[in-house]
Amino acid sequence: MRLSPTFTLGLVLATSAALPAAAQERSFNFSLRGGVSAAPDYPGSDAYGAAPDLGFTFGALKWGPINAGNGIYEIPDNGFAFKGAFRYIGAREASENPELQGLNDIDDTIELGFGVAYREANWQAFGEVRKGFGGSEGISGTIGADVIFRPNSRLTVTAGPRFNLGNDTYAATYFGVSGVEALASPNFGAFDAKGGLLGAGVEVEATYRIGDAWAIEGAVEYEHLLNDAAASPITQFGSEDQWTVRLGLSRAFTLRF
Known part of the structure; x- marks a missing residue:
């Protein structure tokens, strides 16, 4: 999937020059x-391969009365x-x-969405919800929670x-087998996958800063599929x-507008 955002630099510069100083503090x-x-x-597979890793992390937003994030x-x-x-999920x-x-x-x-977190110096707990596109x-x-x-x-x-959770549409997409598919498949019978708690596991992530704006990020994640994700003939x-x-x-990027 190609992501190609376009920014009209001349318009941004002209607009910024015309804005009052207070407005230009938005970022x-x-x-x-x-x-x-x-x-x-693919979800439920026992075969592995290389895939692109894409990520987005929110840092801060300053806009009028909003001053969120460090x-x-x-x-x-x-x-x-x-x-x-x-979250990015590759094609099947x-x-x-x-x-x-x-x-x-x-x-x-x-998948795009939002979440809420409670943070202390040495631990955090969070929850997030995402809507799929594609x-x-x-x-x-x-x-999840982290030390x-x-x-x-x-x-x-x-x-x-x-x-990890998903609704019926998510579960049916990756773990369901329709009657038509079952007739055409030599390996899978029909299965009506329902949503709910679909997996549980653990993640370890490390971030090493190599400058003010750049960092190397690595992670290892293990998930054990549960409920209809585990019962699916695809997973079996x-x-x-x-x-x-x-x-x-x-x-890291900071956009001022």
Whole structure:
């Protein structure tokens, strides 16, 4: 999937010059991550392959009475905070996975949403909800908590449990098998996948700052599929245990408008 945002620089500069000083104090701080991951070929698969790793992290927003967040790579304030949520799920194609013969292909999916977190100096708990666009139009979410280690001013390590949920549309997209698909498939019978708690596991993530705007990010995630995600014939043919390893480079941006 190609992401190609367009910014008209001349218009921004002309508008900024005409705005009063107070208006120009508005800003949006965030980071974008790009890299590579080793992950299951599709949810429930026991085969692994390389895939792109894409990420978005909310840093701060200042706009009138809104003053949320400390900024990317800064230690967040204690207490409740809002956050953005982003997840990329790669395409599922029978041409690349012959065992899926008869099942519909699923395009790449971008999930966007928001979350709320409670943070202290050495731990945090959070929940987020995301809406899918592309291959899946379902709604998914994650509830998690982390202990936070800061061995030095550049390195931050977080580790904690994750509980992944999805609605009926999400579950049917990745774990369901329709009657038509079952007739065309030599491997899978019909299965009406329902949403709910679909997986639980743990994630360990490390971020190392290599400058004011750049950082190296890496993570290892383990998820054990549950309920209808585990009972799906797709998963039974594959594996309930799902591992993901990713490594990428992130850059912080601050847009002033």
